[in-house]
Amino acid sequence: MFLKKISIEKFRVLKDIYIQFEQEFTPTIFPLGSLNGGGKSSLLQLVFTLLHCSFNKQRHQYLVNLLSILTFPKRDTITTLAKFDIWHDDKEFYLEFMVSDNNFEGQNLNLNVFVEDVEELEQKRLGEALEVNHSPLLKEEKSRQAKIHHLLKSKEMLYVTHFDNEKVLLCKTNLDDTDILSKMSDKVYLAAPSTQVFLFLSEKEKGAVLSRESGGENYLGYINDAKENLTGFFTYDFASTDLIIKSFEKARDKDFEGALEHGEYGEHLKILTAELNSLLIDKTITVNKQLSNIVFKLENEEGKLLPEDLSHGELKKLSIYIWLKYYDIEDSLVLMDEIEIGLHPDWQYEIVNELQEWSKNNQFILATHSYELCQALTPSHVKELEPKLIKAK
Amino acid sequence: MSLTADELENHVKTILSSKRIKNKAVILCEGDISSVKNVGLNPTMYRNLERKPDADFYKACLPRNMRKNNSPQFFNCGSRSDVIKVYVQLKTLHATNPKNSYLDINRLFAIIDLDIQKANIDNYLFQDTEEIFYDLYNELEINHNNIDSHIIFTTGLIHKEAYFLLPLLTDIFANYKNRLSYMNDEFSLKKIYTDIIEDIDKDKDLSANFDRVCNRINFSRLNCSTVGDLKNAFINQFHHGIDNRLIQTLFLIRKIKPYWEKISTRENIDAEKLREQLALEIAKFYADKDDDNFHITAILKSIYRQACR
Numbered sequence: 001m002f003l004k005k006i007s008i009e010k011f012r013v014l015k016d017i018y019i020q021f022e023q024e025f026t027p028t029i030f031p032l033g034s035l036n037g038g039g040k041s042s043l044l045q046l047v048f049t050l051l052h053c054s055f056n057k058q059r060h061q062y063l064v065n066l067l068s069i070l071t072f073p074k075r076d077t078i079t080t081l082a083k084f085d086i087w088h089d090d091k092e093f094y095l096e097f098m099v100s101d102n103n104f105e106g107q108n109l110n111l112n113v114f115v116e117d118v119e120e121l122e123q124k125r126l127g128e129a130l131e132v133n134h135s136p137l138l139k140e141e142k143s144r145q146a147k148i149h150h151l152l153k154s155k156e157m158l159y160v161t162h163f164d165n166e167k168v169l170l171c172k173t174n175l176d177d178t179d180i181l182s183k184m185s186d187k188v189y190l191a192a193p194s195t196q197v198f199l200f201l202s203e204k205e206k207g208a209v210l211s212r213e214s215g216g217e218n219y220l221g222y223i224n225d226a227k228e229n230l231t232g233f234f235t236y237d238f239a240s241t242d243l244i245i246k247s248f249e250k251a252r253d254k255d256f257e258g259a260l261e262h263g264e265y266g267e268h269l270k271i272l273t274a275e276l277n278s279l280l281i282d283k284t285i286t287v288n289k290q291l292s293n294i295v296f297k298l299e300n301e302e303g304k305l306l307p308e309d310l311s312h313g314e315l316k317k318l319s320i321y322i323w324l325k326y327y328d329i330e331d332s333l334v335l336m337d338e339i340e341i342g343l344h345p346d347w348q349y350e351i352v353n354e355l356q357e358w359s360k361n362n363q364f365i366l367a368t369h370s371y372e373l374c375q376a377l378t379p380s381h382v383k384e385l386e387p388k389l390i391k392a393k
Numbered sequence: 394m395s396l397t398a399d400e401l402e403n404h405v406k407t408i409l410s411s412k413r414i415k416n417k418a419v420i421l422c423e424g425d426i427s428s429v430k431n432v433g434l435n436p437t438m439y440r441n442l443e444r445k446p447d448a449d450f451y452k453a454c455l456p457r458n459m460r461k462n463n464s465p466q467f468f469n470c471g472s473r474s475d476v477i478k479v480y481v482q483l484k485t486l487h488a489t490n491p492k493n494s495y496l497d498i499n500r501l502f503a504i505i506d507l508d509i510q511k512a513n514i515d516n517y518l519f520q521d522t523e524e525i526f527y528d529l530y531n532e533l534e535i536n537h538n539n540i541d542s543h544i545i546f547t548t549g550l551i552h553k554e555a556y557f558l559l560p561l562l563t564d565i566f567a568n569y570k571n572r573l574s575y576m577n578d579e580f581s582l583k584k585i586y587t588d589i590i591e592d593i594d595k596d597k598d599l600s601a602n603f604d605r606v607c608n609r610i611n612f613s614r615l616n617c618s619t620v621g622d623l624k625n626a627f628i629n630q631f632h633h634g635i636d637n638r639l640i641q642t643l644f645l646i647r648k649i650k651p652y653w654e655k656i657s658t659r660e661n662i663d664a665e666k667l668r669e670q671l672a673l674e675i676a677k678f679y680a681d682k683d684d685d686n687f688h689i690t691a692i693l694k695s696i697y698r699q700a701c702r
Contacts, residue, residue, distance in 0.1 A: 024662040026570050026670045033436025281461070345413070346464040349452075353460075353677070371434035375449060378669040382440035 001187040002028070002363050003047070003333050004092075005085035011046050011070070013039040019383050021363065023087060027356045029364040031374045034385035040367035041196060043385065044335040047365075048190035049200045050082060050097050051333070052232045054160045054171060055181040059230060062200035064163040069199060072099050072167060081169075088184045093175040097160070100168050107148055109159070109168045186231065189329060191320065192337035194223055194235035201226060231327075236341075240319035244294050247272060247326050248287045275325075279318050281311075312342040317354065324359045331361045340370040352376035396426065396471045396478075404470065405482045409494040414466045418700035419496060421476050421483075421503040422448040423553075424469030445669045450553060451504060453676030456683040456690060459697050465502075473505045473522075477514050480545065500700045504692060507547045509598045509606070509646065514545065522547050523605065532612040533641045535691040541699055549688035554653050555644035556689060557675055558585060560637050565678055571660040571667060580656065586640060589647050590631055593624040599646060606646045613642045 008017040017039075021030055034040050049066045053059035072079050083096040102109050152159055152170065158178060160169040175181070192198070197206055205222035227233050251268035258266035276285045282299045296305040320339070323329070340348040349372045355364055365383075366373065374382050396404065404426050408414065424447030448467035455464060470479040480503050487494045505512070511523040519525045528539050530549045550556060566573055566580060573580035593599065599606055600620050607617035615626035630639050656671070657664035685691050 022662060024571050024658075024660045025666075026674060031436050033440065344462075346460060346462060349464070350460050369435060371436065371439055374436045374439040375452070378445045378666065378673065379440050379442040380663075380666045380669070382436050384437055384440055 001184055001331055001333050002087040003051075003084060003365075004087055005083075006043070006047065007083045008043070008046065009080050009082070011039075011081060012042045013037065014042055014046075014385070017043065017385065021365070021383070022380075025381060027352075027377070028362070029352055029355060029366065029377060029381065031370075031377065031382045032365055032367045032385065033369065033374070033382060034367075035387055036369075038385045038387060040385060041192070041337050042199065044190060044192070044337050044365065044367055045199045046082060047084070047333075048188060048232070048335055051084065051095075052185050052188040052190070052230060053200070054097070054169070055185045059185075060161045061202075062226065062230060063161055063169065065202045066200045067099070067163045067167070067169060068203075070099075077101070078104075078170075086184070088187070089180050091175065091177075091180070093173055095175075095181075096172040098157075098170045098172060100170055102166050102168060104168070105151065107151060109148060110162065187332040189232040189234065189327075189332055189334045190337070191234040191236065191323065191334070191339070193341055194220060194237060196235075196337060198223065198226065200230075234323050236316050236319055236339075240322050241294055243319070243322045243326050244276075244285075245287055245291055247322055249291060250326070276318065276321070279321055280314055283310075283314075285318075313344060313347055316342050317347070317351070320351075321354075321358055324355075329359055329362060332359075332363070334359075334362045334364045335367075336364060337367045338369075339366050340368055340373055345370075345372040348372040349376045396475045400426070400471075401475065401478055401482060405479055405486055408468055408479070408483060409486060409496055411466070412495055414497075415495045416497065417463055418465035418500045418502060418696050419483075420448070420451065420465050420467045420696060421470045421479055421501075422451055422467055423471070423473055423476055423505060424448050426469050426471050426475075428469055444665065445673075447553070450672055450676050451689065451693070453673055454679045454689050455693055456680055459693065460680075463700075465693070465696060465700065470503075473508060473512055476503050476505050477512060477545070481515070499702075501544070502696045502699075503545045505545065505547055506552045507549070507645075508551060509602050509648070511605070517545060518542070519545075526609075530688075533638060533645075535686065535688055537685070537691070540691060540695045543695065546692045546695075550641060550644040551646065551648060552650060554650045556679070557653055557672060558582065558649055559644070560635050560640055562675060562678065565671075565674055569671065569674065571658040571662060573667075573671075574657050574659060576655045577657065583635060585652050586631065586635065586643070589643060589649070589652055590624065590627045593627065593647065594620050596647065598648070609645050610642050613639075615642070 002021070002023050004021055004023060006017065006019045006021075008014045010016075019032075021028075032040055032043070046066070049063055053063040070081075078098050078100045081097045081099055083094060085092070085094050100109065149159065156172055156174060158171045158173065160171050162168055173181075197209055199206075201222055205219070208219040208222060211218070223235060227235070248269065251272040254268040255266040258264060258268075273284075273286065277283075280296075283305065284297050284299055286295050286297075287293065288295055296310060297303065298305060324334075339351060343351060348370045352373060353376060355362075368374070408419065428442050428446040446467075446469045448469045452464075452467045459465070468479075470476040480501070483496065483501060484498060487496050487498055491498075505522065507522060507526050511521045513521045514525075519528060525543065525545060525547045526549070529536055529543055529546060533549065535549065548555070560582060563582060566582065575581060575585055578584075603617075603620060607623075610617070615630070616622040617626075627639070627643060630636070653668065656668060658667050660667075679687055679689055683690060685694065
C-alpha cells in the first residue's frame with residue numbers, strides 16, 4: 001500500500017493541506033515537520049482513523065468518536081473532510097471522505113439499521129437450517145437501503161457510517177472493486193507515545209487524561225482497550241513486554257511444529273534471540289521459563305538487570321522492532337508520531353536506517369521535530385505543514 | 394567560489410560554538426556552507442536546503458558501530474582550499490580561548506578531494522595534498538601502516554564522486570528501484586567508462602597537469618608519453634573487459650562528476666533528486682560492507698580510532 005497524496009480542507013488546525021508522497025523515492029520514509037501545535041499528530045490520527053476504521057464495522061465507534069469533535073454546517077451541505085490518492089494491490093484510486101446530513105438528494109440516508117445484522121440475529125435465533133422469515137418492516141427497510149446504496153453507487157459513493165444522529169460519513173471513490181478496501185484498512189498502522197491524546201477515543205476516555213480521580217491510570221486503560229480493537233494501533237510502551245513474550249512463544253511454537261513435521265527443531269527461537277540482542281548494547285534478552293517475564297542480562301555476566309538499569313532509548317527501539325516483526329508489517333502505511341523521543345541524536349539518525357532494515361517495503365510517515373532524523377534522508381523526502389498566515393483584523 | 398574572509402570567520406565561530414561537537418570527532422568536508430547552522434535545526438530547515446549537504450555522504454558511509462554512539466560530526470566548509478583554511482583557523486581560534494570552544498583539538502579532522510591540481514597546506518605534516526596522497530595510499534590501496542598518523546585525508550581517487558561509479562556498485566545500479574538512464578539511454582557502466590576514456594584528450598586540466606597525472610598512475614605501466622598515447626592505452630586495456638583496477642586508475646585522473654550528472658530515470662522523479670537518493674544508497678552499501686579496503690571506510694575508521702584514544 002502507498003499513500004500518494006493527502007488533501008485536507010479543514011480538520012482542527014489543519015487547513016488547505018496538500019501533501020504528496022513520491023512512490024519512486026528511495027527509501028519510502030517521509031519525515032513530516034511543523035511547529036508545535038502545527039497539526040502533525042492530528043493529521044496522522046485523521047489519516048489513521050479514516051483509513052483504518054472506515055471499512056471495518058467493528059472499528060466504526062472510533063471513527064464516530066473522531067467525527068463527533070467536529071462541527072459541520074447545519075443543513076443540505078456536503079463537506080469534504082479529506083481526500084487520499086492511494087496505490088494498493090496494483091490499483092491506483094482515490095478516496096474522498098465527505099460528511100453529509102441525512103437528507104441526500106431527497107433520500108433519508110439513515111442506514112443505521114444494519115439489515116445484515118438483523119438477519120444474522122434472526123438466523124442465530126432460528127437455527128441455521130431454517131430460512132429466515134423476514135418481517136414486512138425488515139423487507140421494506142432492506143429495499144429502501146438497497147435503493148440508497150444504488151443511488152450512492154451511481155455517484156461513486158459509499159456509505160461509511162452515521163454519527164451525531166443526523167450526520168453521515170460518505171466516501172467517494174473511483175474504485176470498481178470496493179472489496180479491497182477492507183484489506184487495505186488492515187495495512188494502515190499508527191504508532192505514537194501513550195502520552196498522546198488520541199482523537200479517536202470518546203470524550204469520556206480523553207477526559208481521563210485531565211481527571212484527578214482517575215490519576216491518568218484509566219487513560220492508559222482506555223488506550224489498551226483501543227489497542228485491542230484497533231489492530232493497527234500501537235504505543236511506544238516501556239518494553240512491550242507482552243509482544244516480546246508472545247514473539248518468543250510464536251518462535252518456540254514454530255520450532256516445535258518443525259520438529260513434528262521434519263523431526264528437527266527449527267531455529268526461529270535462536271534467530272529471534274539473536275535479532276533482539278543485536279539491538280541491545282552489551283546486554284542480552286530472554287524470557288523466564290514460565291514465559292511471564294522478560295529477563296535482561298549484561299553480556300558475559302551472571303545476574304539479571306533491574307528495570308531501572310535499562311536505557312529508555314534501547315527499549316523503545318526494541319519495542320518498535322518487535323511490533324513490526326510480530327505483526328509482520330509489510331507493504332503497509334506506517335504512521336509514526338514523535339519516534340525520536342527518548343533517542344539520542346545519533347540514534348535519531350540511525351532509526352531511519354533501522355526502519356528500512358526491519359521492514360523494507362513499508363511507507364513510513366514520521367511526524368518529527370528531529371533534524372538528525374531528516375539528515376538520514378534527502379531534503380526532498382521531508383514534508384512540512386506550513387504555518388498559515390493569520391490575517392490582520 | 395571561495396569563502397570571503399568574513400564568511401570563513403563566521404563559519405569557524407559557528408563550528409566552535411556548536412554544542413553537538415562536544416566530545417566528538419569533527420570532520421571538515423567540501424561543500425556549500427549554507428546548510429551549516431548552529432541553532433534552530435529542525436525538519437523545515439533541512440527541507441529548505443536546495444540539495445543534500447555533501448558532507449552527509451560521508452556521514453551515511455559510517456559503519457554501523459560508529460553511528461551508534463559518539464558519531465563524528467561533519468561540516469561542509471566550502472571548496473577544498475576553504476576546508477584547509479577552516480582547519481587552520483579553527484586551530485588558531487580555539488587556541489586563543491579554549492574555554493569558549495566545544496572543540497577538542499585532538500579530534501579535529503578533514504577529508505578533501507585529491508583533485509588534479511595540488512593544494513598547499515602550511516604548518517602541517519605534509520606540504521600539500523599530493524604528499525598526503527602518496528603517504529596515505531600505496532598505488533590504489535590504503536596504506537594501513539600510515540593511516541592513523543593522518544589528520545587531513547585526501548580521497549584515494551580524484552573526487553568523492555569517483556566512489557559513486559565503481560564497478561563494485563554494479564548490483565546497486567541493476568537492482569535500483571527506478572530504472573536508470575545514462576544520457577537518456579539505457580544505463581550502462583561500460584558506456585560511462587567508455588565516454589570517460591574517450592574524453593581523456595578533451596580534458597584541459599589533465600593536459601595541463603600531465604606530469605602529475607603520469608606520476609599518479611606510474612604503477613599501471615600505461616603508455617604516458619602523450620595524452621593521446623594515454624588515451625589509447627586505456628582504450629586497449631578496456632577492450633579486455635571491465636577491470637576494477639583499471640577503472641580506479643582512470644578515476645585517479647579523470648573527473649567523474651560530469652558523467653554522474655548525466656544519470657537520470659524515465660520514472661517520475663527529478664534527476665537531481667534521483668542522484669541524491671542513489672548516492673545515499675551507495676553510501677549505505679559502503680557502510681554495510683564495512684570493508685577496511687574501501688578508502689572511505691578506512692578513513693572513517695581511522696578517524697574514529699584516533700578520536701577514541
